[in-house]
Amino acid sequence: MLDDSRTKEKSIIVEMIHDEVLIERAKQGDPEAFGELVSRHRAKAYGWARKMTQDTYMAEDIVQEALLQAFLKISTLIDAEKFMAWFHRIVQNQGHMKLRRGGPYAKEQLFSAFIPSNQEIDWSNIDHVLFKLNSSIEYRPTNNPVEQLIRKETLQGVAILLRCLTERERKIFECFFIEQLTSKEIAELFEMKVSNIYNVISRSRNKLQRERIKVELGDYVKDRKRKGLPSKRILDRSKLIKGVSL
Amino acid sequence: MTEKSQVLQCENFQGSWTSAGNAIFNTVKFNKDDLNMVRVMGYTGHAFRININAADVDVAGPTAYDWEDIFAKGLENLGFKSETIRTLDFVAPTPDELKRAISMIQKSIDQGVPAISWDLFVPEFGNIFGYDDEKKTLWAIDPQGDQELPYEKLGRGQVNELFVAIITEEIEVDRETMFKTALDMAINHAYHREHKDDVPPYENGLKGYDAWIEAFEKGEVSEFGNAYNIHVVHDARNFAAQFFRELKDEWQNYEKISTLCDEAVARYQEVTDHLRAITNLYPFPQGGEPNKPENAQFTIEQLKLAKQSEVEAVKVLERIREQI
Incomplete structure (x- = not known):
C-alpha cells in the first residue's frame, strides 16, 4: 500500500514537472528526463510518422530514429516551446529520408507490411523472424509469383547480410529494429550509455549498408554486362587540370 | 606543388582555387575548344562569388551554396543542359x-x-x-x-x-545572352542573400565583406578557414579582372561596352590588389595568425578597401547590363 501511494505520488510529481525542466535536465545528459519527454510526446510523434508512412513498423522505426536524434541533439535546443515543432520536424525528416527512396512500397519496405499481423513471432530473435517471414511467403496464396520471389530473395538477403555483424552489434540491432524498445531500455539491457548505443546501431547499420551496397553493385555490373553495355572506358587524363593541391 | 607555384598557375589563368571552376572546365573542354578557364569562371559566376561565415570565416563558405542550381545555370550559360x-x-x-x-x-x-x-x-x-x-x-x-x-x-x-x-x-547560346546571364548572376550574388536559413550566418556578395570584417573584429577567425577563403576570393577576383580584359577585346566594336569593360577591369584589379596585400599574411593551409590584433587591424582595413572597390565594380556591371 505504502509503496503504491509512493509510486502514485512520484508520478504526480513527475507530471507536474514542465517540459522546460525536463529539457533542461535532458540537456545535461539525464536519460530519465529524456525518457519522460519521450513518453509524453511519443504518441503524437507516432501519429505523424504513421500518417506519413501508412506502415506501423516503419512508423515505429522512424519515431525511434527521431528520438535518438532528439536525444543527441537536445543540447542544441533553445527553449521548450520549440520542442514540439522541432521534434515534429525530426520525425518528418526521418520519414522523408525513408520515403524518398521510393515510398513505403519500394524494395526497402520493412517486413511488417507483408505479413499478417496476428501471427505469433518471437520478435526478439531475428532468425526466428526471418524464418517465419520466409515460411509465410512460401505458404501464402498469391497470384504474383514474381513479387513472391522478390520478397523471398529480399529476406534471404537480409539474413546473409546480418551475418557480417558481431554478436553484440547484432543483438543491439535486433533490439532496435525488432523489439522497438526505447533507446533507454536498450541501454539498460546492455548497461551502456545511450550515446554508445547510438554508435553501435549506426555502426551496425553502416556495416549492413556497405555489405548491401557490395551485393547491389555486383548485380548492377552483371546487369550491364547482360545488356551488352561497355565494361570499361578511360578518357584522356592529360586534358584534365587538378587545380590547387590542398 | 609549392604555394608559390600554385599562385603562378593561377596567375597564368590555367587553374583556379575555385575547384568548381576547374571541374566545370574539365568537363566542357571535351565538347568546346573555344572555352578557357577565364571564360568558365566568368560565365558560370564563379569569378564573382564570395560567401563568408560571420561567426568564424569557416572553410566551408566557398562551397556552401545550392550546387544543383548554380552548376545547372553555369553550364547552361556555357551551352549545356545538365543532370x-x-x-x-x-x-x-x-x-x-x-x-x-x-x-x-x-x-x-x-x-x-x-x-x-x-x-x-x-x-x-x-x-x-x-x-x-x-x-x-x-x-x-x-x-x-x-x-x-x-x-x-x-x-x-x-x-x-x-x-x-x-x-x-x-545547346545554342549567343554571346549576348552569355554576357547578360553572367552579369545577372554576378549582380544577383552581390546584392541578394542566397541562403534560406539564418544559421550558419553565411553572407554572400557585398555583405560577405561585412561578415568577414565582423569576424575579425570579434577575434574569432578560423585560421584554416580564413586562409582558404582569402586565397579563393583573391583568385576569383583576379579571374574577374581577366574576364573583362578578354571581353573588352571581344566587344571592341561596341565602344560603350568596351569602355565599361575596361572600367570593370580596373575595379576588379583593385579588389584583387587589396586582397593580395593580405594573402601573404595567411598562407594556406597553415593559416597565420588572424586573431593577432595588428594582423586583424590591417586585414580589416584591406577588406574595407576591397569592398569599396567591389561596390564600384558591381555598379559598372549594372551599367554594362543596360547596354546589352
Whole structure:
C-alpha cells in the first residue's frame, strides 16, 4: 500500500514537472528526463510518422530514429516551446529520408507490411523472424509469383547480410529494429550509455549498408554486362587540370 | 606543388582555387575548344562569388551554396543542359542513389565527357573520367590528385555526401545572352542573400565583406578557414579582372561596352590588389595568425578597401547590363 501511494505520488510529481525542466535536465545528459519527454510526446510523434508512412513498423522505426536524434541533439535546443515543432520536424525528416527512396512500397519496405499481423513471432530473435517471414511467403496464396520471389530473395538477403555483424552489434540491432524498445531500455539491457548505443546501431547499420551496397553493385555490373553495355572506358587524363593541391 | 607555384598557375589563368571552376572546365573542354578557364569562371559566376561565415570565416563558405542550381545555370550559360544528383548534407547515398550516380557517370564517359563530382579524395569538386566494371573502379581527379576510386566509395569520402553532375545535351547560346546571364548572376550574388536559413550566418556578395570584417573584429577567425577563403576570393577576383580584359577585346566594336569593360577591369584589379596585400599574411593551409590584433587591424582595413572597390565594380556591371 505504502509503496503504491509512493509510486502514485512520484508520478504526480513527475507530471507536474514542465517540459522546460525536463529539457533542461535532458540537456545535461539525464536519460530519465529524456525518457519522460519521450513518453509524453511519443504518441503524437507516432501519429505523424504513421500518417506519413501508412506502415506501423516503419512508423515505429522512424519515431525511434527521431528520438535518438532528439536525444543527441537536445543540447542544441533553445527553449521548450520549440520542442514540439522541432521534434515534429525530426520525425518528418526521418520519414522523408525513408520515403524518398521510393515510398513505403519500394524494395526497402520493412517486413511488417507483408505479413499478417496476428501471427505469433518471437520478435526478439531475428532468425526466428526471418524464418517465419520466409515460411509465410512460401505458404501464402498469391497470384504474383514474381513479387513472391522478390520478397523471398529480399529476406534471404537480409539474413546473409546480418551475418557480417558481431554478436553484440547484432543483438543491439535486433533490439532496435525488432523489439522497438526505447533507446533507454536498450541501454539498460546492455548497461551502456545511450550515446554508445547510438554508435553501435549506426555502426551496425553502416556495416549492413556497405555489405548491401557490395551485393547491389555486383548485380548492377552483371546487369550491364547482360545488356551488352561497355565494361570499361578511360578518357584522356592529360586534358584534365587538378587545380590547387590542398 | 609549392604555394608559390600554385599562385603562378593561377596567375597564368590555367587553374583556379575555385575547384568548381576547374571541374566545370574539365568537363566542357571535351565538347568546346573555344572555352578557357577565364571564360568558365566568368560565365558560370564563379569569378564573382564570395560567401563568408560571420561567426568564424569557416572553410566551408566557398562551397556552401545550392550546387544543383548554380552548376545547372553555369553550364547552361556555357551551352549545356545538365543532370545532377545530390544527397542531403552529410548523408551518404542509398544503394539506389549510388547506382543511379554510377550510371550517370558511365553515360557521360561513354559519350567521351568526364563527369563532375564532389569529395572524391578531399571535400572539393573534381572529375570522374574513367570506369571499369570488372574492377568496379572509377578513375577520378581532384585537388588531391588522380587515383582510382572504388564504386562503393563514391559519396562516402571525407564528408559522406554524394554529388554528380553531367552534361546531357549541347545547346545554342549567343554571346549576348552569355554576357547578360553572367552579369545577372554576378549582380544577383552581390546584392541578394542566397541562403534560406539564418544559421550558419553565411553572407554572400557585398555583405560577405561585412561578415568577414565582423569576424575579425570579434577575434574569432578560423585560421584554416580564413586562409582558404582569402586565397579563393583573391583568385576569383583576379579571374574577374581577366574576364573583362578578354571581353573588352571581344566587344571592341561596341565602344560603350568596351569602355565599361575596361572600367570593370580596373575595379576588379583593385579588389584583387587589396586582397593580395593580405594573402601573404595567411598562407594556406597553415593559416597565420588572424586573431593577432595588428594582423586583424590591417586585414580589416584591406577588406574595407576591397569592398569599396567591389561596390564600384558591381555598379559598372549594372551599367554594362543596360547596354546589352
